[in-house]
Amino acid sequence: MAECIFCGVAAGEVSAEKVYEDDAVVAFRDINPGAPTHVLLIPRKHVPSLNKLVAEDDEAVGHLVRVATQIAEQEHIAESGYRLVANCGSHAGQSVDHVHFHLLGGRAMGWPPG
Secondary structure, three states, X not given: OOOOHHHHHHHOOOOXXXXXXXXXXXXXXXXXXXOOEEEEEEEOOOOOOXXXXXXXXXXXXXXXHHHHHHHHHHOOOOOOOEEEEXXXXXXXXXXXXXXXXXXXXXXXXXXXXX
């Protein structure tokens, strides 16, 4: 997906401050952070929305969540707490059509979100 900015980040064609990458997942700092720690985690495979995930994506999504916990440890927010968010669709605030999770921490979070 040449027109997808997150595919560009995963391919190394778009600059990003990466904090983790492997064969399945890339994690990088959000350019417009909503918290002191704000990391985006994406699968390398282009999937436009959570609604488009299929059974063959189960392992990759599980791996992505596990990587998020590792990054929370690395960023020193695991003990105090963090939020892992996935937006689906424009009403939820999804602005890039590529499945991604926001790892947010470093401050107290309000509830309910939104």
